[in-house]
Amino acid sequence: MATSLTLNGEARVIDADPQTPLLWILRDTLGLTGTKFGCGVAQCGACTVHLDGTPVRSCQTVLGDAEGASITTIEGIESPAAAAIRAAWTELDVPQCGYCQSGQIMAATALLTETPKPTDADIDAAMDGNVCRCATYARIRSAIHLAAEKMEG
């Protein structure tokens, strides 16, 4: 069965079981391995992608849910917020092992797009679902604030 969707700006028709989690379609079928597998049960956020601009857990979003939707992954996100986030991440050298960072960046970009000047409480609310076992949280928080400044300036 085929599912039609837009992936990183390109129209795609994907012929796979619509009950397959989007995570495995992205990683195994399409080779977009930037979206990571961390838990498979919506507990870690490593698999975060945007579905029509909203961050979702691709391990809990089946392919069929994406019918007609626009999906953006870490490979394809190129908004001003994403650029500011990446610049801030680089300036503060946020990543350690880096395995969680695709998800962190997708979540942070969504936050900054919605809330250009997030408070610490906004950051807590938006980012608490994204686990970092290297505990880069302090730098993630600083980098989100820095990215917000960059976007303003």
Add this chain to the structure above:
Amino acid sequence: MLHHLTQPIAAAAPSRRTFLKLTAGAAGGLLLALRLPGQQALAAAGDSFAQPFVHIRADNTILVLSKHLDKGQGIATGLATLVAEELDAAWEQVSVEFAPANAELYKNLFFGMQGTGGSTAMANSFQQYRQAGATARAMLVSAAAKAWSVPAAEIKVSAGTLSHASGKTATFGEMAGAAAAEAIPQDVTLKTPDQWVYIGKSFPRVDTKAKTRGAAGAYGMDQRFDNMLVAVLARPPRFGSTVATVDDAAARALPGVVDVITVPSGVAVLATGTWAAMQGRDALTITWDDSAAEMRSTDAMEAELADLVAKPGLKAHGHGDAAAAMAKAARVIEADYQFPYLAHAPMEPLDITVLFDGSSATFWTGSQFQTIDQMVAGQVLGLTPDKVAINTLWAGGSFGRRAQPDSHYFVEAALIAKTRLAAGHAPQHIKVVWTREDDIRGGYYRPMMRHRVRAGLDANGNLLAWEHRIAGKSIMIGTAMEAFVVKNGIDETMVEGVSNTTYALPAFALEVHATKTPIPVLWWRSVGHTHTAYVMETMIDRLAKEAGQDPVAYRETLLKDDPRKLGVLKLAAEKAGWGAALPEGRYRGVAVHTSFNSHVAEIAEISFREDGTVKVEKVVCAVDCGIPVNPDAIRAQVEGAIGYGLGAILRNEITFTDGEVDQANFDTYQPLRMTDMPLIEVHIVASAEAPTGIGEPGTPPIGPAVANAIAAAKGEWAATLPLSRSGLA
């Protein structure tokens, strides 16, 4: 970790002997001429320069080969810094790849085999990688001197360019081919610290950019090959269980499932994709033979340890006559501590890809002990180690998990590949994927431990005697490491942090009980210090109170012969404003500990939420790890180490019901999250001492610092971890 094979290289003679023995015994067969593929290819190109640690290409890029796994700790950047420093390279031209598995070229100089761990990476490489950079530089200079017919001494090198007053200039890339033909100088002079331009300056990480774009192809989990199969295993529900019967008909009927193979570690479902393999696994019906399995529940395991610490154990360390001194005590302070099993839970669960064709094998994974992995995989496949190639990849964390004395995940992959080949299938890439549940329930835990401490005091609260018993499963006993590191039944990793305490204990006796269980245990970020620092630092805090002294001042007196430890304690106290009044509802606790030859003091400031749980607001930390090669990387490691340790002491434990692990994923083994993370300040002591470990030493003090802050509020030191057991988290 393997630091007990090694100890400070110059010091401990016995340890050094054991590590040399390990080299001869375990890795000896490897000391054949293994070829370095990259080196050969480049040498053939004729216009490049290729030495084991440094390649300079005609396009003016420099490749540093890291003999160490980078699992987030930043060693790739650290090694690049050392090479760039001595080479006088421009930072932008440097990139890093992992070296092939080749013990002769790439051994950890402290281990005698290729491997990363025990916070040794920078310490053992500091000289070697600077030398590699200086050697390459000398060869470039000598080539330029010949090409330009000028004295070598007149050639200047800066930011990747060679130049001479005559106006001649060349990039490294332009001179690379000629430099490769130069004789390798035997003696090179390294820069003095005042000449350093990169060391000590917080170089940007070489891996950040890729890691903000998904890091395509970087991790083992992301490996993809044409015609690759993915294997997911049904693993035994109890440690020590084995497969009795398998009904795989339903699994084999699923689309995408290609094969089902039983190996000693479980039943592997091989499929064309990960999801199909997972579904295939769910469709298996397996009965397990539990006759050799661990069947107990946590209560019984804890009761066993409680029983043991009540009895005399094997004498491990001590001085003076502790029993006689104890007999004179006016008061005895006694405490039992209980520590749970802990999973490492690195963000990237284990994974490994294998390709085996009957005469050679290649693996792709974040290998941490390449030499052991190569040997063990070779044994399984009937190959000499030189026929086993390992492509080391960036790892999504490890915290000890990937440093495997038994290479179990290599063994499993090798057996699956061997079985496929034996059944007549063509060689094909097979990627074994561990799910998070496999990871959490898969063992190799920080062992459950129990301590009993008795401190004898005189009438004024002065310390007279210290008796200490530790019970739990040894990490080393029963592994291939035992012969090399266990002396007289004592595994130092069980007692480190107590056995070598520099607190002036007037009379001291330390005994151990090593227990047996099929639950596999392993080093977990900072190994024995994960529990010993907690016990030492909370006991010392308690004794300070008994003596009516300030906890910092009390420690200062007992540490008068350990200037570096004292130094970080004083620095942290000063930076945290120790002694100054705190806002209402805030409490402070201090801890200081030495591990991996680095000294770390942490002062935690806490408050309590309305539900009574602890919120760690801020941690002020002082660290002395010798010359700080990359201060920002040190800060990052300490921040991460504090977060890692904090998550564990707050609410992490692996528990058992009738032998089955109760936790499965991040919902039941709850990791530290953004809202738990304190503000962290890291102060680094300026030092001219040789660099020491930094990946682990930030972890041990956080638990006791928080516990001591809780005690400042409540007057009681939590003796059972995690704190969630007592409603504090």
